[in-house]
Amino acid sequence: MALIDRTLDTIELRLLGMLQDYARVSQADMARTVGLAPSAVLERLRKLEARGVIRGFAAVLDPRAVDLGQLAFVAVRVSGSGEQEENAGARLAAVPEVLEVHHVAGEDCYLLKVRTRDAQHLGALLRQRLGRIPGVVSTRTTVVLETVKETSRLPLETRTDLKAVQGHEAVADVEVTP
């Protein structure tokens, strides 16, 4: 797939930026902002989704409002063959309270991001659900006291943007002697 690495143009970056800020923005608004027809915006969005650049659209909820006020990171040590290790990863990922599973460098094989109601429920999850997964040898938990920032918004390179600005609007503000 040569397409997967195809670079994103200015318009696509601006569309992605708008969608990261507010996924329910209308195509018409995007069209007005980037100066395209709505149909062209729709086409670009479809292609971005097909290319896998856009993975999905998610509502972001307040964890406390759904009784998941306790956040923790859990380092899980796994023993056994590579196959058994992968299997443990998949079983960790299958737990709904486990929001993230990362395979990390170092002695602790997996790093998990976990949300539970409170510390008690966290303890129960560790012992009853995670600890019982075959291959899981030990866990080391870091409890989060307060979250200062939490976003999935990726910083989009504005380099292409700047280039384009220099090549279009900016030149209108500058004396050019041909």
Next chain:
Amino acid sequence: MALIDRTLDTIELRLLGMLQDYARVSQADMARTVGLAPSAVLERLRKLEARGVIRGFAAVLDPRAVDLGQLAFVAVRVSGSGEQEENAGARLAAVPEVLEVHHVAGEDCYLLKVRTRDAQHLGALLRQRLGRIPGVVSTRTTVVLETVKETSRLPLETRTDLKAVQGHEAVADVEVTP
């Protein structure tokens, strides 16, 4: 605010579930699914947003597609007064590549989730941007080799749901002798 702890009913949980799965779902679709008029759905969504239950709607992008293929978790040790500590947290949070800043229990004050282009850029970020923040004493970085699961979807209690099903559809499938 007594409203902040008000519990969510079955319909609200279903709306939130739909929005978590696909934030661009139309109100009309939600209305059909939960069996309400579109206007009632609109009203509920507005209240959920006003209550802060819904924090926002975000597009989820493939980090590699925007040249942020290197994920890492960074434990940051901070020295100084409580005020200086908070200030360091705010400055860490201001870095776009720093997606999350959590204040954690234990000797390492902050745990960060960071995305960069590659290991080189990660190193540069650590030295040039994070290391220069006043109060930051040291950092310990865990590099992610592979992400098995990464979602922001919170598991919603289906207990209320099940009750409702028992009270409605389920009874239709069951012999009831009055």
Next chain:
DNA sequence: CGTGAAACGTAAAGGGA
């Protein structure tokens, strides 16, 4: 990529349980 028209969705007003 844009146009145009049909199909569809949204949001506000008004009223009822």
Next chain:
DNA sequence: TCCCTTTACGTTTCACG
């Protein structure tokens, strides 16, 4: 308070140029 219907307006979608 919560929900419904109605209605005017905006948006999405698709065939076509």
